[in-house]
Amino acid sequence: MPVHPAERTSVLAGRSHTRRPAITVDSEPIAVDLGSAQLRMWLGPGGVLSVPLGEGLRRPVVRRGRIVDGPACIAELRRLLRGHRTPVPVGALVVACRPVLAPRADQEVLRRVLTAVLAPSRLLFVDTVRAGAIGAGAAAGTLLLADVGAQLSEVAVLENGQVVAARRADVGTRDLNDAVTAPMLADTVARLVRELRREPAVRPLATAALARGVVVVGDGATRPDLTSRLVAALGVAVHCAASPRTAALTGASLAATAARRHPAGN
Template identity: 55%
Template sequence: MVTPAPTALAVDLGSGAVGVWAARRGTVSGPCGEELASAGTLVRRGRVVDTEGCAEVLRRLVRRYPDPVPAGGVVAVCRPVLAGAPDQAAMRRVLDEVFQPSRVVFIDTVRAAAIGSGAAAGTLLVADLGAQLTELALLDRGRVVTARRADIGTRDLARGATVDLLAGTVARQFEDLRAPDSAVRRGMLLVGDGATHPELPAALSAALRVRVHRAASPHTAALNGAGLAAMSLLRHPAQT
């Protein structure tokens, strides 16, 4: 019996949606919860709060592939910037249950988004405005130098938050980062749900007095970047 070759996989466990990328299979995604629970009860503010529920969502997504995904793959999983050890342990339990991976590597969502957008060179400001989490990071040659996060996102707009409040949150994060002029002149890359909001990009640009560039594929940029990282790890196992 021939043992299947290891597969490169990428996973993004977002508060609003879960996505999986698999080499030679493409991307599948869906709401975080589907019929199992209301959105936000499986992953809340970027933290996995129901490992079994998340595992079941991933199983359902993977079953959409025409060809089964073999166990033992290399998985790159997006994590919120500044995620702690307990957060990573919860994500690892989900991945172990679904994929039985040979290796798991964590990659900050902001970094993965920069890679997936083809913008990781030089110094770069990346803002990820998700459903329940807002993250801003300064990257240098694809590495996170410093970052901030806040427990607020686009879903809070339906609960009384305003566009100005979200923009003000990012503006305060921006002031804290003290980004160099080279990054400010380049502008800010915007990914996540907020990038498709009709008012947020302009509000951010006005609040920060910085050009805001929406990623071409803001909802999948991080997953695509994590997929590239997984492919690289599969080709070069010693890489960290």
């Protein structure tokens, strides 16, 4: 399965992470999903590592899908890896989720953080909505997917796993309070869907995708009050991924495994 166009990174020397075991030809690939609520890493047979980004931190590390404190993010990821029972070798192939429509500057910060922590031999980026579709097992055919995360909601039309068009809004489940209710968040997601459907070039695919229903991943998929409102607002079926909070990481891990097996196709 192809993944998003790659950015190659070199193994850095003279950094503390080089004290970990050196690169081996058979290093397992790594998948990373740096969300606003959780930092998650998939380490192949080593399983999944995660750390919550709670209120104990002096300032946000990731906010609205953007790394806003690079050094703190590096420190959190290194702390996460120190608790892992097996040392993680440098030089692995790494696939990292990035928010859809992320500006180049945000991607560069993500690249620098992951290079400092993992020193990958190759670093590939995959849009979170695409990874979510793969992880939900819904990538084939025409699809409309909504990723409702902690601080960011992303909606995309995909065709056979490729993003055709997308929208995003800086609001998520962590914003739910007296001022932002679940119905309001659902209405925001529904608005993004309608915007996609109004695009002349996208309308036929969006209409076909909506006939299939909307697939929801992210924390929002665990909120029946939100998903039921989404059904009412759009008048279509809403399908929640079986493991919505980790769908994107699962998709990135599948992409990483495929990229390792078929490097020439990237």
